[in-house]
Structure formats: C-alpha cells, structure tokens
Amino acid sequence: MLKRLFDVVVSMVALILLFPILLFVAWLVRRYLGSPVLFRQVRPGLNGKLFEMIKFRTMRDAFDHSGNPLPDSARMTRLGSFLRSSSLDELPGLWNVLKGDMSLVGPRPLLVEYLPLYSPAQARRHDVKPGITGWAQVNGRNAISWEQKFQYDIWYVENQSFWLDCKIIALTLKKVFVREGISAEGEVTMSKFLGEKPPRKFAILGAGGHSRVVADTAECCGWTDIEFFDDNWPSTKFAGHWAVVGDTQTLLARFHEFDGVIVAIGNNEIRRLKMDELSKGGIVCDSLVHPSATISRYATLGAGVVAFAGVVVNAGVKIGDGAILNTGCSIDHDCVLDDCVHVSPGARIAGAVQVGRMSWIGIGACVRQEISIGAKVTVGAGAAVVNNITDGVTVVGVPARALSK
Structure with a gap:
C-alpha cells in the first residue's frame, strides 16, 4: 500500500511539474521523427498480465526492399539517442504508473515474445509490477548480459523495500547525468533475448x-x-x-x-x-584459456592446453598438445613448446626458446632467449637457464647446472 501510494503521488506530481518538458519533447519528436509521437507496445506486467506501455518515439521508420524494418542501428537518430541517454523517452511511462500498470521501481517490462523463453527463476520478475527504473538499470542498464539482468531482477523481487526503492531512484537520477550503460557494446539497444542457454557439459x-x-x-x-x-x-x-x-x-x-x-x-x-x-577412443581434448590470460592471436595452441589466470603468450609462439601454462607465467615471441610441457607459476621464457616434450619449467624459473631445452628436462624452481640443456637432465641454480647423478 505504501509503494502504491508513493507511486501515485510521485507520478502525479511529476506529470504536472514536467508537463512543459513533455510538450517540448513531443514537439521535437513530431518535427524530426514524424508521427506518431508516442511509441506504444503491449508488454507483460504483474503476473504476466498484458498492458500497453507508452514511451516517446526514438527511431525513424526505415524499411528494406522487402518491407522489413531495418536494424535498430539504421533507424536510430541523434534525437533518439539523446532521448534514450537522458531517459526523457521514459517520461510518458509516468502515465502507466499513475494508472497502476507499472511502478516507479521494478524490473523493466520486456517483450511478450520472451514469456515462453523464461526459466522458472527468470519468470519471478513478474511477481512484482514492472518499473520505469530498477535494480538492473542502476547496475549496468543495457550494457550487462541477460543473465546478469535477470539476476538483478530476481534479487530485487526477493529484497524489495521502500528504502531500496528510494535508493534506486536516487541512483537512477545519478545515472541519467552520467549516462552509463545505455546500450550493449557494439549495439544501439539491448541485444535480443534468445532464452536461457542450455548447460554446457564438461x-x-x-x-x-x-x-x-x-x-x-x-x-x-x-x-x-x-x-x-x-x-x-x-x-x-x-x-x-x-x-x-x-x-x-x-x-x-x-x-x-x-x-x-x-x-x-x-x-x-x-x-x-x-x-x-x-x-x-575418438576423443580430442579441448583447450581452456582463462579470461585474464593474454594469448596473441598470432600464437598457436594445440589440443588439451590449459592457460591459467595471468598467463602471457606472445606472437609466433607454438604450444603443443596437453601443455600446462600455469598461473602468471610468460612465454615470449617465437618460442616452441612441444607436447605436454608444464610451465609452472611465475616462470619466464624469453624469445625463440625451444622446449622438448614432457619437460617441466619450475616455479619462477627464467630461460634466456634462443635456448634449446631437450625432452623430459626438469628445470628447478628459481633456476636461470643460460645454456642449452640435453634430454632427460635436471638443472637447478643460478646459473642452472645439471644435478650430479
């Protein structure tokens, strides 16, 4: 009851105070984008009940030779971009709030076509009225992924309160001036929701x-x-x-x-x-590259390679099958690491180094440029390799020397 009373009072006062701005924006839209001034679309509200949402129009009419609308990027105008970034296009939605179809704060009303695509958890966003602004809007708006957006919406449903609404409104006003998260990267609007991705089994x-x-x-x-x-x-x-x-x-x-x-x-x-x-048995192993690893697009990784957080692999490097590039190691240009080499955390391999199959470069070890390391070699932790190493040898120290047999 408090939320509804707040919605009615604020929306009514806002419509009265902002009436001159509403008229001016309507005139701009009519002059530069044409008629109709308002964008009307049926959206699902509380419990999925449909209602007609209204906004100021932000896109021009433009069609291809077959009569199909052009992509959003081709129909968006400078005026439309300004209205969206300033959130002025949302002002007519205050009428939806006054009518009771929407609230000032809640999950944004999405397209009707998305309804059958929601998972049971995602569908909980309809347990409350949709809002002009919401928790997802102040945490990234259209620049976040659909998964993140739904997580924020569900969090709001589970934690809604009058004070949370006040916080979201205050943050929204700040966002309007900063103009963050208006669109997803590379797009003028949010990309289309295609449904929850099926689990990827590994x-x-x-x-x-x-x-x-x-x-x-x-x-x-x-x-x-x-x-x-x-x-x-x-x-x-x-x-x-x-x-x-x-x-x-x-x-x-x-x-x-x-x-x-x-x-x-x-x-x-x-x-x-x-x-x-x-x-x-017919299985080709996959490779994994941690999102924080930096792998040159001019490097080559074999099958079953794993590159952990902070790894750096520079141009011209060739990594064989089953290699392990452990946390924070770096491999400079034009190195060749054969199959099942293990480079330990923090190890540094300079340019044009050759490492034979199943060799192990220890934690924090350093290898000078243009060194050749044989197969099944073990380089001890902290060692500094400055000379070539033959097959099957274990080296330690600074500079690295072979252990006595």
Whole structure:
C-alpha cells in the first residue's frame, strides 16, 4: 500500500511539474521523427498480465526492399539517442504508473515474445509490477548480459523495500547525468533475448589439486556443468566440492554426453598417456584459456592446453598438445613448446626458446632467449637457464647446472 501510494503521488506530481518538458519533447519528436509521437507496445506486467506501455518515439521508420524494418542501428537518430541517454523517452511511462500498470521501481517490462523463453527463476520478475527504473538499470542498464539482468531482477523481487526503492531512484537520477550503460557494446539497444542457454557439459579426467584449478578455469570460460573422472574411483569420490563419477573407461563410454573434455593431471608422462588413451577412443581434448590470460592471436595452441589466470603468450609462439601454462607465467615471441610441457607459476621464457616434450619449467624459473631445452628436462624452481640443456637432465641454480647423478 505504501509503494502504491508513493507511486501515485510521485507520478502525479511529476506529470504536472514536467508537463512543459513533455510538450517540448513531443514537439521535437513530431518535427524530426514524424508521427506518431508516442511509441506504444503491449508488454507483460504483474503476473504476466498484458498492458500497453507508452514511451516517446526514438527511431525513424526505415524499411528494406522487402518491407522489413531495418536494424535498430539504421533507424536510430541523434534525437533518439539523446532521448534514450537522458531517459526523457521514459517520461510518458509516468502515465502507466499513475494508472497502476507499472511502478516507479521494478524490473523493466520486456517483450511478450520472451514469456515462453523464461526459466522458472527468470519468470519471478513478474511477481512484482514492472518499473520505469530498477535494480538492473542502476547496475549496468543495457550494457550487462541477460543473465546478469535477470539476476538483478530476481534479487530485487526477493529484497524489495521502500528504502531500496528510494535508493534506486536516487541512483537512477545519478545515472541519467552520467549516462552509463545505455546500450550493449557494439549495439544501439539491448541485444535480443534468445532464452536461457542450455548447460554446457564438461568432463575433466583427473581429480588432484591441479584438476580443481582446471575446473575453476572451465567455469570462468562458461562451462556450467562439470563432471570429474579419475582412475582411483570409487575410492576417490570428490575433487574439492565436485563429485567424481567414474574412471577413464566410464568417460570413454559416456564421452558423447559432453561438449568438452580435458585431461587435468599435472604429471607430464601420465597426462600424455591419458591423452593418448582418450585419442584412441575418438576423443580430442579441448583447450581452456582463462579470461585474464593474454594469448596473441598470432600464437598457436594445440589440443588439451590449459592457460591459467595471468598467463602471457606472445606472437609466433607454438604450444603443443596437453601443455600446462600455469598461473602468471610468460612465454615470449617465437618460442616452441612441444607436447605436454608444464610451465609452472611465475616462470619466464624469453624469445625463440625451444622446449622438448614432457619437460617441466619450475616455479619462477627464467630461460634466456634462443635456448634449446631437450625432452623430459626438469628445470628447478628459481633456476636461470643460460645454456642449452640435453634430454632427460635436471638443472637447478643460478646459473642452472645439471644435478650430479
């Protein structure tokens, strides 16, 4: 009752005080965009009940040769952009508030065609009246993703209060002057909602500590449904908070269920063996690149590579299958890393370095430019490699020297 009383009083006073501005904007729209002045469209309101929403028109009429409307970017005008960025196009919506179809604050009313696309959680946005502004509008408006928008809408439904409404109105006024989040990047309006994306199933072979970091990276890359497999199953039942559901043979039998597969085993030789086993079963491993990693578009990554947070790979680099590029390591231009190389956190490899298959570069190690490192080499933590290294050697120290056998 307090919310409705607030809506009526504020909308009525605003319509009276802003009447000269409404008339002036209507005149501008009529002169530069033509008739009709108002944009009218049926939208779903409280409990999905339909109503006619009104706004000032912001786009011109423009059609292709077949009579279909041109894209929004071709129909948007300078006047329309100004009306949207200043939120002046929303002022007629105060009439919808006064009538009771809308509230000053609530989830924005979306298109009727979206109704069958909502998940049960997303449909909760209709548990309250739609609003001229809302929690999503003050947290990014059209510049955020649909998933984020619905999360904000549902949060508002669950936490609405008079004081929250006052906070949202105050933040809205601030946003009007700052003009943030008017449109999604690369678009003049919000992109079309196509429905909730189906879960992307991802299989991880290996359940050790390394695999949990891989799983976290997979989630950061958008994989939403992750299952673990490990040959110690069923004695190994969990990898962190993820359940282990089978072994390698289980994965081979079920791999058609998954959209992606990776071997997440830190030991280079075992990782190579498991990748070969999956390959014989027709499985090509996927690669994962953390969103914060910087991989040059002129670099080449093989299958089953994982690049963790903060990794830098420069132009001309070639990374073989199954390589691990661990947190914060960097690989400079024109390096070649063979299959199943493991570069540990913070390691630095300078330009034009060759690293043989299944070698391990330790934590914080540094490799001078144009060095050749053989296969199955172990470079100790903090070592500084300034000379070429032959196959199967372990080197430590500054400068790095081979350990005595």
